[in-house]
Amino acid sequence: MRKPMLLENFEWEVIVKDKNGKVIARKKGKGDSYLKNHMVLVFALYGAGGENGVRTDGSLTAIMKSDLANADVSAGEGETGYGIVFGTGSDPNSPGMYNLQSPISHGDGDNQLHYYGVSVGNIVVEGNVVYFEISRDAKNNGSVVITIYEAGLIVKLGTLGNFLVGRQVISGGITVPAGATLTFKFRPKITV
16 A cells, blocks of 8 residues: 655755855754645645734734635846845744744845845756745845844745744754855755
């Protein structure tokens, strides 16, 4: 008997390269969890809809199947309202989280990151595993070290708002020295 399809959360990976492009740090693992907003979007996808999602500003709105037509994570350079975003908070996840604990703003000064565009790869099938990759680079153009403890995946639903659907807490954090660039990858995955 074949096992049923299993939604496996996501995998993640973060790589830090110094100003010369040399890899100086790397961490990866199984994702902590999707959040309730993710299930609200899936619920709407299957046609039920009407369940409240929580925008990143903390306000509630019902999400319908038609709202998903404008779903997007492909944020451009400098955009931190959606896509992959980074922060310094380390609190554990809870189902109702709707934003990062301590987001890092876009910029080129101390304690800021220069966010580049988000890319979404194609679906890959390897044996019984199906996945795709969402990635983003960010550079520390300031003069001080930044330690990243959280990374979030925020979906923009057209004019309806932005919704945090996944958050990874990086145990021990990952250090991004001045002049270094980090690359973060979320990899949604299923095993059939």
